[in-house]
Amino acid sequence: MTAEILINISPREARAALVENGVLQEIFLERANKRGLISNIYKGRVSRVLPGMQAAFVDIGLERTAFLHASDIVHPAVGENGSPDQPVDEGRTPDIQTLVSEGGEILVQVLKDPLGTKGARLTTFITIPSRYLVYMPKGRGIGISARIEDEAERQRLREAASLFVRPDEPGGYIVRTAAEGATPDALRADMMFLQKLWSVLSEKAAGTRPGNLVHEDLPLPVRVMRDVVSTGIEHVGVDQPETHQRMLEFARTFMPEMTERIELYKGERPIFDLYGVEEEIQKSLERKVPLKSGGHLIFDQTESMTTIDVNTGAYVGQRSLEETIFRTNLEAAVAIARQLRLRNLGGIIIIDFIDMEEEEHRKQVLQALEKSLAADHAKNHISSVSPLGLVEMTRKRTRESLEHMLCSACPTCEGRGFVKTTETVCYEIFREILRQSRQFQFQELMVLAHQDVIERLLDEESAALAELEVHTGKPIRLQTEALYQQDQYDVVLM
Known part of the structure; x- marks a missing residue:
């Protein structure tokens, strides 16, 4: 196995990528305004x-x-x-x-x-x-x-x-x-x-x-040299002269055998474009991960746990259904181990493998997962495969996941992952109009809403809106609000 580390330095951010056999395995990130505190x-x-x-x-x-x-x-x-200066009960925390x-x-x-x-x-x-x-x-x-x-x-x-x-x-x-x-x-x-x-x-x-x-612990580039670099690392590339010099000084003092392997990258292409590192980082933020066979994984990260669903997708195999499922699960086990490292997912992790009938197949899939996680620097514990095909595991979490470091919750759905449909919002508006008409006196009503909601009120829901005008005996005006999200609206009495 050939392994190398690529280090990219920008004015306010340092990134390090661990690449094995040309494939990105881990990404380390440190920003000037939010440096990690571990070991401080x-x-x-x-x-x-x-x-x-x-x-x-x-x-x-x-x-x-x-x-x-x-x-x-x-x-x-x-x-x-x-x-101990006095007897201590080792089995009980004071x-x-x-x-x-x-x-x-x-x-x-x-x-x-x-x-x-x-x-x-x-x-x-x-x-x-x-x-x-x-x-x-x-x-x-x-x-x-x-x-x-x-x-x-x-x-x-x-x-x-x-x-x-x-x-x-x-x-x-x-x-x-x-x-x-x-x-x-x-x-x-x-x-x-x-x-x-x-x-x-x-x-x-x-x-x-x-x-x-x-x-304070060492900055990211030097910390990676101390914690990640081993005899298996054949090359370390860094794209900034000052950082390159600091890493050389550290290597001369603590790891002289690595000095000749640390190289200042002078290429015109950004260093993270090598081996498609930037592209892999973007893919690691997506919910769906395709497998080479045609199957795919679905990652759902919540505050309490991370769930991973394995699907055969377009993979139909060549022999039997059981063989197709087994091959997909084997490929998924290797891919999951890499994604856990790359996304830095921790805490409780539930993996929903496709149900396998044969006990031997379940054992082999679990062994493949354990073998693939052997190189993981984070401590992990894996349980056996349940009859439902579920694997419960934990992975030590010491820093935020890649998704939490690079992304924030969607302002539209506020992290829920969904928004109300225009149909649902229209019916909520109808109920609000009825509620207002029973409580207050007014000359006319104005509905302020997202453009898609207004268009639905004028099209599919136009008959219902006309019935409401007859019921209230007052005209209802519609106005698009560009800054409103799809599930936002106001009913204003005029």
């Missing part, structure tokens, strides 16, 4: 404690107060060296009222960006990532990324990292996936860097007033 560290003040929810709201200087659950708070019984109090100051890190009407999700389990390691000032021991599957390599990395960790030193480490094959010296260099950085942050936090930022 703040000095906060507890504004409200909610014992019933075992949570607290914390003011960190944002528009909405952030949310901190008791399970995300370091227990005070755990000292700086990560060992009461929120014993952990924080209103008005108290607290150092927190953002786990999730504000999503919709919800504030940011916080934790006091601070983590600071570097190229190969993640440092946990309040943690203990050494953990190895689950994505490193080779047991011998896992053991080698654990032993190498343990060489430089003294039992009396505070903090713990997680060895990242990128560390696979890394030398002990490289791990040691990362440890020294992280310890120095935490020392600086601790001093800064002590002098920072509540509601202010203590430490």
Whole structure:
């Protein structure tokens, strides 16, 4: 598999595209006026404690107060060296009222960006990532990324990292996936860097007033280098000289093997026109996704969950109906995994595969979905295929979906996805005329409405309108309002 990263920089926006075998897999977006907050560290003040929810709201200087659950708070019984000073019940989360109090100051890190009407999700389990390691000032021991599957390599990395960790030193480490094959010296260099950085942050936090930022995560281009770039990335293209230079400096310090692969793109065509990235972004905002076989997927994203419907469409197959359904579902499983990454869909996801009679077919479709999601950076969990062909799954959501970042609700339907028909609006107008005529005295009536509604009143509903004039004994005038939406109208007494 060949993989590369394309980075496009414009005056107020940075975008990064992960392309595998010439196909766009993920898109990362950051705007100057709305930078992501994940991994930022703040000095906060507890504004409200909610014992019933075992949570607290914390003011960190944002528009909405952030949310901190008791399970995300370091227990005070755990000292700086990560060992408990008194017995702690590991199976039960301590009461929120014993952990924080209103008005108290607290150092927190953002786990999730504000999503919709919800504030940011916080934790006091601070983590600071570097190229190969993640440092946990309040943690203990050494953990190895689950994505490193080779047991011998896992053991080698654990032993190498343990060489430089003294039992009396505070903090713990997680060895990242990128560390696979890394030398002990490289791990040691990362440890020294992280310890120095935490020392600086601790001093800064002590002098920072509540509601202010203590430490901001790296900008998108450099963050992609740290989190996404691995030995599998063969090329990184960036279209701005200043950003290219900053990425080179980062690579020389933390990942020298990548230095020669980072290239300043000087082509006349926009960098995102390569491999049709711009076109793929536009397609990812559409509800319908065509499949090569002729079938298609329908994505419906709501606040509570995302539903995906699989349809055979024009695909009729060549053998049996069961074989046609199986082939469509297999293709759909691969396409769904890509679309989840590309659209950055998270939370609860329900996939309605076409009903399959054979149990073996259901297993193979589920395996295809799991295999296709293996490369996903976001944590996910998939349940088995139900007899109805439904698959329930969750995908960790830390930032807004691509649709929510690039789009807003339709002003006409206000996000409902539909508007009342002109026929329905006409009948509502008739009822309003009758209501007004029974309550008030007037000389004539004026109806203000959208052009399509007025045209229907003058055409299909003209007889009903004439009956109303006879019933009320008053003339009814019609007037088009250009600024009205289709389901807006006014009945004015003259």
